[in-house]
Amino acid sequence: MRRSDWNKIKEKLSELHDELEAKDLVEHLYEKDVFSDDDKERILLETTRKDKAKRLLDILRTKELQDGDVYEVFLVQLRRTQPHLADMLKPPGRARRQRAAATESYNIRNLDTDQLCEFLAPLLKKNNIDEDVLKTMKQEKIDGSVFLTMDRSSMKEVFPDLKFGERTKILMERDEFIESGKLQTGLQGDVMSVERRLQEREYARKFDTKTGCTEKYKKGKILENLQTRPGNMIDPTHYCITFDGLDKDSALEAIGWETMKFASACMNDRTNGTVHFGVYDGSDTDHSHGEVLGITLERKDCEDTIVKSIQNCFPSDQQDVASECIHPAKYVDVIDNKEVCGYILEIDVEPQERLVKDQAFFIKDQYMKPRQKGSGQKLFRLKSGAPDDESADGVYQYMSTKSTLDEKRKDAEKIYVAKTAQGMNMLQQLRMFLCDGDTQMGDIYPILVISPLDKSMSSQEIHARFSFIADFEWVCIFDFDPEGHKTGIYEYLTEEQKMAFKLMLTDDFDQRGCEHHEAKSRDDKLNEDMESSHLKPWIFCNGFEPLENQVWEFWNGRKREVKDLKKQ
Incomplete structure (x- = not known):
C-alpha cells in the first residue's frame, strides 16, 4: 500500500x-x-x-x-x-485524479526522438536487434508521430541494413503495444506506466560493498532493486528518504534521526538494511518511488551527525554495538548531463547475531527537550520497510519473542555462510582444473592491464585504491590510458612512488613492412632487451604523447639530415 x-x-x-x-x-x-x-x-x-x-x-x-x-x-x-x-x-484522491488528467493529455505523438529511442531500446534488446537502429532514428529525426506512420516500405528505406524479419519485429512490437493498450495513440492509456518505461533504470549499490570509482547514479533515474522481502534477514530492506526544502541544519537532523530509527528497527528485527538519502520514497505522484534526486550537504557534516546521533540516541551500554552494526557512510555520485550535481548517502545496517543477541534496542530523540512530552525511549520495528515505533502492547510482545528472532538470524547467517562456502568450492574446482591437482599453477607471470581512470578521482583516492600495485613484481604492464602520464596510474607510480619503467609503444612490436627474418631478429632483440633490463616494460597500447613526440622529433631530424646530404 x-x-x-x-x-x-x-x-x-x-x-x-x-x-x-x-x-x-x-x-x-x-x-x-x-x-x-x-x-x-x-x-x-x-x-x-x-x-x-x-x-x-x-x-x-x-x-x-x-x-x-x-x-x-x-x-x-x-x-x-x-x-x-x-x-x-x-x-x-489526488493520485488517481492526476493520473486520469494526465491520461487524457498524453499519447505516443508527444514522444520526441530521444524519448522514443529510450522506449524502443529494451524492445530491440529483447529481439536481439542492433542498437544502431536508434542512431539512425536520431540522425533521421524520427519522433513518435513519424514512427506511427511508418510501414514496411518506409522501414526498408530508412533501415536498409536490417533484415526483413528485424524490420517486421519492430513494427509488430509497435502494433502490439497499441492494441494491448500499453501505449495508446488516442485519449486512453496509462501515462504513468509509459513514463516509467521511459525512465532509465539504475541498480543500487550492492549491500556492504565499497563505492566503485565509476559507480554513479543518473539524476531522475529509478533504482531498480529496492524490493523489500519480508522475513528475509540477509537480503537488505531499503528505506528511501528525501528532504527537499529543508535548510542545512534541518536536513542534518533528518539524517541523524532517520538513520537511528531505521538502524534500531533493523537491529530489533535482526534484518540487514540500507537507508538511501536523496532517493524518493514515492509518498506522492510528483516523483516515482526509487527516483534518484541527490543531496549536496558536506560529507563530513553527515558523518559527524551520524556519530553524534549514535552517542545521543542509544544507551551508553549499546553504543559500541550500534557503531558496529551501522556501517560507515557510502557516497554514490549523482550525475546530470555528465556533470556531478550531488550524491546519494547510503548507510548499511548489519545486525549480526553475535552483536544483537538477547538485546532490545530503545532509542530517544536527541532533538527533543528532556521534559518535553513524548521524549521517552522508543522501540522501533520495520513495517512495510519503514521504521515505526511500537505501542506498549507491541513492546511487551516483542520482549517475549525476540529470542525467536535471534534463532532465525543465527540460522539465516549459517545458510548464507554455507552458500558462500559453496562458491569457494567452485573456486577450488577451478584451481584443480588449472593446476592439475597442485596448489598453484607453477610459474606465475603477473601481468597488469590498466584502463583510463575516472577523471574526477583525486590523488588521495588514487593512492587509497591503487597503492598496492607498487608491491607487485609485474612482468609487464599494458596501459590503455593515453593520458596516463597526466592523471593516471603511470603518473601516480612515477611521481608519487618514484618508480621507473621501460617505456614502449605497440608500434615497437609492429611487424608490418619487415621481412620474416628481419621480424624474427627484431623480436629476439626486443625479448633480450626486456629480459636484461632491470626496468619493467610499460607498454602504452593507445599511444603515449611524450614518447610519440620524441619519435616525431627524431624522424624530423633524420629528414633534415637527408636534405643536407642531398645538398652536399
Missing part, C-alpha cells in the same frame, strides 16, 4: 481499532485476493475483536495488487460491511 494511502488510515487508526469488525471484512478481502489463506488465519486466530482489527490493518499495510489499488479495494469492501467507517476515511 502506498504510504500516502496508509497515512489516511493512520489518521483514524484509533477509531478503526475500536470499531472495525474484522471477521466479515477479512472474508471480502480474501475473495478479492488481497489476503492469502495464511493472512486470513493469522487475523482470525487473534482472541479479541480489537486484536483482529489491529492484525488486519497491520497486514493490509504490506499488501500490493498487480491490477488494482489496495486502498481502493479496502474502502469498497469496508463500505459493504461498515459504511460509516468508510465515510470517515479519505478517498483515494
